[in-house]
Amino acid sequence: MRQLTRRMAAEQWQFSRPHFNIDENGVGYAVYTAAYPGGKASLVAFAHDLPDELRSDRVIAEQWDTTFSLFNGEPTAEDIQRLQNNVPLQEAGRVSESELTLSRANRSVRLWEHVVDALSQGNQPNEQALHDVGYLMRTTAVYGSGKFGAADREQLKSDLSNPNTFKAPFSVEMLTVYLIRTFVRDLVNHAAFCKGRENAIELSPDLARGLGIGNSTGLGMAPFLINHPVLISNWISAKEEAIARVRSIEQVTDDDVKSVFILLKRMQLLTERWQSAHPIQQKKLAALTNDLDQVEQYLTQASVNTAFYWNELTNWCEQHLSTEGQECMASLMLEPYAEMIDGLSDCMDDPISSTLRIDGTQTIETTSELIKTSFGWATDINWASEKATARCWYVSEEKLEPRLGERYEEPINDYEQPLAPARDAVAALNAMQSWDNKKRVAEFLVVHPEHRRTVQRAQWSSMAPYGEIRDNTIDASMLPIDLLRAKLSFFGATRFDPRSDRWVRICLYPGAPYPEELNTDNADLWIYPDA
Amino acid sequence: MNTSINEVAALARKAAKGAGYSWSMADEVAFATTWLCRNGVEAASMVATHLDQISNIGVDALKLSSLTFPWRGTEKGLCSVSAGAVFSDLATEPDVQSTELIDVVSPMLLIPFVAYASQRLVKHHNSLTIEDANSNKLACLSSVNCDSFSANIAAVENHAWLHGLTRHNASDTKSELISDKKLSAGITHCTMKTCAIEALNDNPKPARHRLDIPSDTLDKLNHYASLTYAPATEASREGAGAGTTDND
Secondary structure: OHHHHHHHHHOOOEEEEEEEEEOOOOOEEEEEEEEEOOEEEEEEEEEOOOOHHHOOOOOOOOOOOEEEEEEEOOOOHHHHHHHHHHHHHHHHOOOOOOEEEEEEEEEOHHHHHHHHHHHHOOOOOOHHHHHHHOEEEEEEEEEOOOHHHOOOHHHHHHOOOOOOOOOOOOHHHHHHHHHHHHHHHHHHHHHHHHHHHHHOOOOOHHHHHHOEEEEEEOHHHHHHHHHOHHHHHHHHHHHHHHHHHHHOOOOOOHHHHHHHHHHHHHHHHHHHHOOOOOHHHHHHHHHHHHHHHHHHHHHHHOOOOOOOHHHHHHHHHHHHOOHHHHHHHHHHOOHHHHHHHHHHHHHOOOOOOOOOOOOOOOEHHHHHHHHHHHHHHHHHOOOOOOOOOOEEEEEEOOOOOEEEEEOOOOOOHHHOOOOOHHHHHHHHHHHHOOOOOOOEHHHHHHHOHHHHHHHHHHHHHOOOOOOOOOOOOOOOOOOHHHHHHHHHHHHOOEEEEEEEOOEEEEEEOOOOOOHHHOOOOOOOHHHOOOO | OEEEHHHHHHHHHHHHHHHOOOHHHHHHHHHHHHHHHHOOOOHHHHHHHHHHHHHHHOHHHHOOOOOOOOEOOEOOEEEHHHHHHHHHHOOOOHHHOEEEEEEEEOHHHHHHHHHHHHHHOHHHOEEEEEEEOOOOEEEEEOOOOOOOOOOOHHHHHHHOOOOOOOHHHOOOHHHHHOOHHHHHHOEEEEEEEEEEOOOOOOOOOOOOOEEEOOHHHHHHHHHHHHOOEEOOOHHHHHHOOOOOOOOO
């Protein structure tokens, strides 16, 4: 998100709202256009009148309060009509190569009604209520990269008029959500006006800015992490490199430390507003709150003249803080050094894994060593035990969505998706044992083509060291929410709130400037709330 | 139906698994599908036909049996994806640079693997041909315009010149040598071998991003893909998501 807002501000993107045709009942469409150097993209938004009983946060829902598509360019009346016939149907409709994403969102009924009521009567809504929920609508899917007929990433990247605009992974999805947030603010003002007419007022800019867009995410995101090891490794490598650069600064300045201290105070506020009903997350939040208090004391006492100040802090965090606190500080200490690290965002794409196929001339010995580097730990697991293989990833016939089931309790084993790389790696190592390890791995693969994935991943791992999850993704105790959080954190999502062990809510863009207020001064650190 | 190439590849992958391939080999089917589609070949129908054969004959009966030349499967034939994958694994090895194949099923699906191999041979200044038993060239794949071995697939797609397989090359005289009919139907004998790089086409086409899939092909691929979906149960419904309403 911050990569996008920085880019939009630096390149002075121009935003407009060519259409806002929403009726008294909140039904209609609107178009929001973002003009960037070399092109335009437009959010085409449809608002519906959805009865409460049809509002579901699950990906399998069939109707929504609002539905969206990001159009490549500016849509004509014919385009809007075509989208009107398809976008509200979501998965059951078709979009075309002119569309970049497909999405939908539902109201937070509780907050929506409160805000409309208050504004329609000429009052601003209760600030605490806004903080408690964090958003007026939450999306349940933002589909991109060629799904349901949309343009795929390769098409997007081949568009020479803007080779870099959408090069960053998920940038069209992030732009979609940014524009949805603007639409939702306008829609709530419209609803309040329709209800209160001359008594109604608009949501104040300060309150509006604090609102993000929620997102409900389930298991669908987890396979992505496993299926894109090089991409994920590039994301983590960028973060690790940034941390390493900052830790290697020998002498910091007063201003550097002061700016982190200010952000720490803002982070404390974010933590205070971050609520979860999930016991595991509650525990983590309590630990984080305590951690941040400890860091505050540390920063107050430590001398700025300490050599390798941030390295010292990191070492101290490792000894004194929970994982939540350590990770938080690993991010906060990067903030003063934009010039040193922002360029790393260009390394977060994966242009090579689709081009690099198996090198069959590698010896079995070398391949098995590579497998062990990522999965040596997995050879200690008793894979014959039911606990180690209790879970099974599959796709349901009913709604074609990824699900996680109990292998020994449900009839799903025959439909397993290949999402257990650790188990598969150990199976490949076992199969290799009876082979002369000086032979070429291609010879092994002629007999065992079923291990091609494992061999491919092992060879990728030599250039993508962070690509493999060092844990058993089918263990009885595996928590999918941890997988989801890993991916969402790279989007910049905040307020991670598990709703079960496989379903989370998060918030995108709370605090971000709206298009009309976006500039280079406010494009970056908005993620930390201001008191 | 007009689809993105990503969408076709994802469908081909699931369909390949449904038809009997392992997930590993289904990845190879998806690779071949993507490559052909990006080069303007309507590969979805070829894949659907191929999967019929895989489903009828069985994956194991068509699998490459060993690296002993000539390469063959069983008396039922040799799967082009199985042979192609191994060929690309060993592309730089001198011993496979003239590889004879016997009774190839769906030989069109060899092309992407041979194209990849030709890319790896660029540094040796070679391209690859597929010839029939009478030394007629069925296809010639060359990637001379790629700067280096690490050039990405987009570059290969732009510059690996695929002759006789797509209509846009019909005016090229050399394409007369090539029979796409033979490649589509299955061939009894062919050889993949290196040759000196020939600049066959000075105007390579840009990669394609869309494909129109005939509805019968779509039905067939969806049918095979559906064999990978688990029938819904009460337990699976409960497992999807946190709740049934979103009214808070």
